[in-house]
Amino acid sequence: MNIDIxxxxxxxxxxxxxxxxxxxxxxxxAKHFFWDVILDYFDARHKAIADDIAAGEQARKDGEEYKVQYETQLASARGEAHAILEGAAKNANEERKEVLAKAREEAENLKQKALADIEREKVQAQKEMKQTITDVAFEAAEKIIKKELDEKDQQRYVDDFIEHAGDDTWQA
Known part of the structure; x- marks a missing residue:
């Protein structure tokens, strides 16, 4: 099969x-049967294009008006934002001062409470220490004298001992 080009x-x-x-x-x-249809189509198409161009021009004008309004609103919003920021900074400084004052007051209250607790604990420890010394003294006294004193006398001796322990009168 030979093909000749x-x-x-x-x-x-x-x-x-x-x-x-x-x-x-x-x-x-085509002119006899379809020419009117073709012309009507081209006229409709031409009218649609012209309407689109007019709508585009109107949209452009509206857009320019919106742009001017937007720029005006933006300028006023910037001023409002600046005022809001200044107010917020002022409020923040006031709140900071209040918080610091409260914190100082709470710290002072905690310090006073801690000092009171320490004093109470100190008194309690002294009482416990006196009681422990009393118990030790009772046991020592019992072993030394090999007899048991009545509790009232014992308590009186021990209390007297504890009251004067460390005083100059006790050491003399």
Whole structure:
């Protein structure tokens, strides 16, 4: 199967004339039956394009008006934001001062409470220490004298001992 490409690339005057005649017939048939429809379509299309252009122009004008309004609102919003920030900074400083004052007051209260607790604990420890010394003294006294004193006398001796323990009178 040999294909010769020269047959497909040839230009023949008869073929050109036949193509022109068939094109002319197609155009005449189209003009007779479809020309009004085609013109109506092009008119409608032209009107739609013109309406779109007009709407675009109107949208552009509206956009410019909105832009001016936006810039005006933006300028006023900047002023309001600045005022709000200044007010917030002022409020923050006042709150900071209040919080610091409260914290100092609470710290002082805690310090006073701690000092009171320490004093109570000190007194309690002294009482416990006296009681422990009393118990130790009772046991020592019992072992030393090998007899048990009545509790009232014992308590009196021990209390007297504890009261004077560490005093100058006790050491003399």
């Amino acid at each position: 020269t047959n497909y690339l040839r230009l023949d005057l008869v073929d050109v004339i036949l193509v022109c005649i068939s094109t002319l017939i197609i155009c005449l048939v």
